[in-house]
Amino acid sequence: MTNATAKIFDTVIVGGGLMGSSTALQLALAGQRVVVLEKDHPGRHASGSNAGGLRRLNRHPAEIPLAVAAAEMWRNIAALVDSDCDVKLCGQVRVAESTADLEMLQKRVALVRSLGYEHEQLIDRDQLYRLVPTLAPHCLGALYAAGDGFARPYHTLTAFRRKAESLGVVFHSGHRVQALEQLAAGWRVVTEHGGFTGRTLVNAAGAWADRICALLDEPVPMTVGAPMMMVTERLPHFLDLVVGAASRMLSFKQMQNGTVLIGGAHLAAHDMAHETTAIDFTKLRESARTVRALFPHMKSVRIVRAWAGLEAFMPDRLPVISESARAPGVFHAFGFSAHGFQLAPIIGRILAEHITGRPGPLRLEAFRIERFNTTNAIAESQ
Amino acid sequence: MRVPAGESVAAAVLVHALDHTRTTPVSHAPRAPFCMMGVCFECVMEIDGIANRQACLVPVAEGMQIRRQHGTGRIDE
Amino acid sequence: MSKSARLAVIGAGPAGLSAATLAAELGLDVVLIDEQASPGGQIYRALAEAPAKRIDLLGDDYRRGRALLRALHTSGAEYWPDTSVWSLDQNRTLGILRAGRAAMLQFEQVIIAGGAMERPVPFPGWTLPGVMNLGAAQILLKSAGVVPAGGTVIAGVGPLLLLVARQYLRAGVAVKAVLEISPRSNMLRAAPHLLRATAGGSYLRRGVKYTADIMRAGVPIHYGVSRLRAHGDRHIESVEFASHGWRGRCDRMLATDSLLVHFGVTPRTSLVCAAGGRLAWDTSLQCWRTQVDQWGNTSVDGIAVAGDAAGIGGAISAEHSGRLAALAAASSLGHITAAERDRLSHADIAWRRKDLRIRPFLNALYRIPPEFLVPDDATIVCRCEEITAGQIRAAVREGHTDPNQVKFLLRCGMGPCQGRQCASSVAHIVSATRQIPAAACAPFRVRPPISPLSIEQLAELSMADE
Structure with missing residues (x-):
């Protein structure tokens, strides 16, 4: 296909989710002309259907500096996107239900301190029940991060997109990438609606990022998963914090409207051919049992909806935030392994800094794409 | 209140001319049963201490405690 | 709870009753699952228990269901009342809730006969207490003998307005007015379809008779009504509307503490959507319906839809489509050959085709004007x-x-x-x-559970393979 009308940009971003939108916004702030190509509509998958957690608590050590820097941005997110994204910095706890749990959390605090961070602290039983009065009585204490919280994912995405659009970024929905053509100085991204040319190409394609990598002849051991979430009917206010557990898969929070959002990264079945997910009720039952164990008063509360969004997972559960090792002018940001939402503002800033040739102080070694080619790959943790 | 057995809670409260059966959690507007077939969820009430039960799908039983639901309703236990 | 049933039929209205009955007669292991306490769906709601006087009031269209109930009873089909279905996936695993316990059961074939629901048409004040669907009022009459004691205004489209107005008059209920919103231009739209509408003549004659009965009782019928709104603070107190007669528009206000509305019915599609079945937008019905072949098969293997859930055809047509879906299921499961299926289906196909001929006419005549949509x-x-x-x-x-x-x-x-x-x-x-x-436009994606399930019920969920 030949395309007479010039669709020439500084940067072409593949993926209209939160990572792509955040990167587009930062590049626009740096004066770039940017186009974002989205195969569906922005927020169709992970960015619209995640739990919206703003969590530094219990992050992989490599991610802590990023999460801490991102938390600074979330504290004043309206300054960046002209909307508060319904951010609620209510604190997050990770409760200990046994002495083994408690020891694990103590080790965690020691680790965080040794790295020079203060955002996570251990709280005792009394402090925990003051913060979460409806918690089942058997808990012994918790890991606590006071400034953590949550935001509303689709609103956040919309705020980032609108701000980026106001700075001239062009978003195209329904533009699925068909081919990538390397030019003398840049890339031409071919879609069924024509080609888009840029000096730089950003791969923020989420659960489809490995396909972009494949087009670049840069295979990655990425897998796709669909973390399940469920939400209850509206309830009277009973909970301020986001509650997780040391030895259970749980993320439990009451939204501003009274509904309770229950996650914990139990995975749904998924079908990449049709780009659909199917709830795994055996695992969802596990989630309900966890809720019943920790919040017995929820027993007769009803689940209104359960869903799952397609996300990219890496073997070590760390994202790829990296310049391509094979393709010049290509940057990757994918594989956030179900905990990318909080990082999005800083990822956009970091990528924009690297793309415009002014890298900041945050170190990205742990997130390089080359790590999967070497034998000393970073061990899986968490 | 005495009603024939087998009748739905919603039918029973409508016979007894309760002007509304709940207020909404969003604006606290009054609402009453609308579809009578389990589709619209307008008829939710607190039945035997449990909020958000669809009165049009619950048959009346002896000694049943039926309360108008205000907003989100309460969670007991 | 039997786990060996090979065919699940969901919904015990005319489509589900005839599907389950025929399937059982053909030797299939079938279970009929229904949310209500007794069979009949909304059309024959509470028919088995209704006192004779109420059945007389509701007439032959209601009484007709008795034969279906009897046939089910002798067919050998298993019947689970008071059982709601909250999930269905593409592998035909059904999530049910029965006696407060949730379970997942797998079936080889599923026939969804979820019927229709009244088309929700938003207008100012439609959320006020005292405003209710007309079909909901019919359910109250069928199941509890309840009528709006203080009188009512009936508004919307179609023959049900006249039918219910007439029933109410006979039951001594004051009908203050009947407000028909379909514009006169609909008649022009509908006229070309009249020739093909086999029952069109008798249909129109019945309409004329009902109209005459209602007007003789002194009840005003307004045609081409627009600007419908319900007024009131905590409850409806009055209804405002504009009527368009031959002499032009006239704004009116009626005091009433009850307004019953009906804008036709639309297929219930949640369950088929949950299973990933494809919908199609029906420009004639002005809503989505399930995409099905002549047997009712959806885009998902082993899942069929019968009756109004697939597209509005009414109670009689639903019986035929239920039987066709049962024949297809029996053939898929090897109980009959494809040739037997085809032979056994001739009459139903013919009758159904004949019965459906009036639909384009009705859809055009009672098309909802854009103002209301x-x-x-x-x-x-x-x-x-x-x-x-x-x-x-x-x-x-x-x-x-x-x-x-x-x-x-x-x-x-x-x-x-x-x-x-x-x-x-x-x-x-x-x-x-x-x-x-x-x-x-894409329809809303439907997320399970399609009807709410408590944390306790989910925590105690019993799985198909356990």
């Missing part, structure tokens, strides 16, 4: 989350161009009813705002 900015569209048409329009203009994006942004369709009351209105508003056909 696309409400004013201030009108609440999503009853659960109290989202107005104006908010939806604004979201579309801000670039949330698909109903599912509107849902993400506004929570419109995220309340307990899961969008059943607002889905088609959102599609109409999106389509009108973007000036694209409604068929180009």
